[in-house]
Amino acid sequence: MSRPAVALVDANAFYVSCERLFDPRLEGRPVVVLSNNDGCVVARSAEAKQLGVPMGEPWFKLQATADRHGLIARSSNYELYGDLSVRLMEVIGRYSAWQEVYSIDESFIGLNGGAAAGRAIRDGARRLLGIPVSVGIATSKTLAKLANKHAKAHPAFEGVCDLAEAPPGWLDNYLATHSVVDLWGVAGRTTRRLAGYGIHSMKDLRDADDRQIRRWFSVVLARTVRELRGEHCIPLEGPRATRDQLIYSRSFSTPITDADRMAQVMAVYAQNAAQRLRRHGLVAKTMTAWCSTSWYGAAQDHPSVAVSLPTHTDDPIELVRAATAALPPRLTPDTRYVRAGIVVTDLVPRGSQPYLEPFVPLSERRRLGDTMQAVEDRFGPGTLGLGRAGLRTPPEWAMRRQMLTPHYTTRWEHLPVARAA
Amino acid sequence: MLARVAASGVDELWLLGTVPAGYPSPAQDYGAERIDLTRQLIKDPSATFLFRVVGDSMEGAGIYDGDVLLIDRSIEPSSSAVVLASIDGEYTVKRLHRGDGFVELRPENPRYPVIRVDGLSELVIFGVVTYCIHHV
Structure with missing residues (x-):
């Protein structure tokens, strides 16, 4: 096939x-x-x-x-x-x-x-x-x-x-006339380093030695080289952040077939998303969670669900509760899911309280935040959070x-x- | 799966959930599922949208001010279907009538005018009204 x-x-x-x-x-x-x-x-x-x-x-x-x-x-x-x-x-x-x-x-x-x-x-x-x-x-x-x-x-x-459907030679010409900077997943910094090796166009990168690229740069960029040659090899994994959304998705080592296990996965992903939000100093209001079956499997299913959180939050407890409640009930029984992910959107800077400021003693709030930060610095993100995280936003x-x-x-x-x- | 079950002398019609192939769970026999209105009334949930009616121009079709319409975008608008169409930047509910060389959006209340255009392509139709929820 x-x-x-x-x-x-x-x-x-x-x-x-x-x-x-x-x-x-x-x-x-x-x-x-x-x-x-x-x-x-x-x-x-x-x-x-x-x-x-x-x-x-x-x-x-x-x-x-x-x-x-x-x-x-x-x-x-x-x-x-x-x-x-x-x-x-x-x-x-x-x-x-x-x-x-x-x-x-x-x-x-x-x-x-x-x-x-x-x-x-x-x-x-x-x-x-x-x-x-x-x-x-x-x-x-x-x-x-x-x-x-x-x-x-x-x-x-x-x-x-x-x-x-492109005419013969078209793709070669396209790749030769476009800079690597326009490639999916290639950052500006990488572009400058590639230039140091004489790699400017997408075609230069495609024709580079992918083993060398892996040594000089990363496994990820070596995969891009192979992808440019038409080989499908990039898995969609790990966290990604864009201007207005934060995405966390991964494949599982063993397929998941039941709602309980999926709830565990969702809990882990939600905590990862919470951690990322904290690192970026952001809080989120909307979450989308999904999972999907394998490319090859017989029974295909890809449920997806959107949740509006009660308030803007980076509280792992709140995010975990939302993710575990929303997706697992949507699973089809006896189906083998191999990937899942969550996207959080409606991001705002955490602690931006332009209108609330006059009502809250600033020093008090700052000290609390500092204490929480100190605990997180020492024991890792997500070790401490407020029950009602909304107070901070x-x-x-x-x-x-x-x-x-x-x-x-x-x-x-x-x-x-x-x-x- | 439909099954007729005698309960305390009264015949009742129970709607049972589908049983997966394999050894049936004994508990499943008692797992009657209540009627799910969403499943009954909405054929394509992704393509179905709800709108609130404002006005009385469709009372002849049983659509009253304040009612909620279920609108399914997956259905091709046939002649005589009640549709939601975009007129002057607003969504309007009317009955579609396809004539010879013209198309009309007809109200079902004599106090309102008929809107006539040359062809269906001149209309932006949001979708077809499938049900109207009316508080009695």
């Missing part, structure tokens, strides 16, 4: 698409979604990109653009995005037996049928969820990521690019979210309106 190709399916400006789904007035207009506290741009519609709005731009600097070009901003509504993410992953999973969730709006799937199959996914996501997605298809994850980027850059592809009402839309799909009292007029 030959291995299917790998496809990277991701949503275009996911947060903006979620906002548009329930507010048709936003269609065709420049829209951005702002980070917590209405700080910086974390998602841009194509129209906003055309206006030259950069990612990460503080909103106050965009007031002039907003006035002149009608740029619309929305506060980030992670509860809505979390639910639509779960729906999106489920719909994408219908097209493939094998699926690995990569982030809140991206997943890798095994895919037979080339570009036609890719178009079926794009049409399905559009029809069932109203979410536009792009599909990049190749023989490895690294190349699928490149194909996806290419599909987005050129409207003629209509969101679907299968590298198998601004409550919902203190946060600036002036352009927040309702939690349309997760709260009965927030349902969107159908006019009968």
Whole structure:
């Protein structure tokens, strides 16, 4: 049995698409979604990109653009995005037996049928969820990521690019003319070190000796070399952090078939996520948890669930409780799960209390924080936490979210309106 | 699996959960599962969205102000289906009517006008209304 190709399916400006789904007035207009506290741009519609709005731009600097070009901003509504993410992953999973969730709006799937199959996914996501997605298809994850980027850059592809359909020599030329800095998982620092070895383009890296690369750099970069040659070998493991989400996922040494064991796994992952949050000085409000069966297995299943935490938190107890309660009941009995992961989103800096400050004795709070930190430094992160971690972060009402839309799909009292007029 | 069980002289209809292949667990015989409305009413949970009705233009179809609509995006809108369509930046519930060379969105209350367009492509239809939850 030959291995299917790998496809990277991701949503275009996911947060903006979620906002548009329930507010048709936003269609065709420049829209951005702002980070917590209405700080910086974390998602841009194509129209906003055309206006030259950069990612990460503080909103106050965009007031002039907003006035002149009608740029619309929305506060980030992670509860809505979390639910639509779960729906999106489920719909994408219908097209493939094998699926690995990569982030809140991206997943890798095994895919037979080339570009036609890719178009079926794009049409399905559009029809069932109203979410536009792009599909990049190749023989490895690294190349699928490149194909996806290419599909987005050129409207003629209509969101679907299968590298198998590229004319002979095209890929060579593409790799020769693009810098390694644009490769998935290659940091700027690595790029500068690679340049020292005369490796500049993606093609240079592909044609390098992967054993040497492993010696000079890492196993991870050596895998990228092999992936560029079309060999699928990068597992999605370990923690990853991006601007607005933190991901922790791993494969198991032995498949898990029951809810109790999965609850244990979730507990460990949630504590790891809590530890990462603390290291970055962040707290989270929304969690997505998922697990999946193997690429090869007969019975395929990839349940996924979104949880809105009671408050912004980095409290391992709170995170563990959420993760263990949410996912295990969704397992199909007697199914062999080989991977699981959690994503936490809606991240804000821990202890940012702009509005609460006057009410809490500063010295007292600081000393408590210092004590907790000292305990953690000595005994490791996660050894001590407050029962109600929310005290250390601004409550919902203190946060600036002036352009927040309702939690349309997760709260009965927030349902969107159908006019009968 | 449906089974008829005699309990204290009264015949009752029990809905039993599916039993996996292999040796059946004796406890399973008593594990009656209650009716799950979500499972009964929602065919495709990922593609189904809930909306709250505001207005009285669809009273003829049994859809009243304050009701909750179940809207399934996986269903192709046929002629005479009740649909949620985007009109002037708002979602509006109407009955779809496909005529010869035109398409109409019809209210079910004589006090409201019919909206007519040249073709289905001119309409943005969010989805098809499958059920209406009405508090009696």
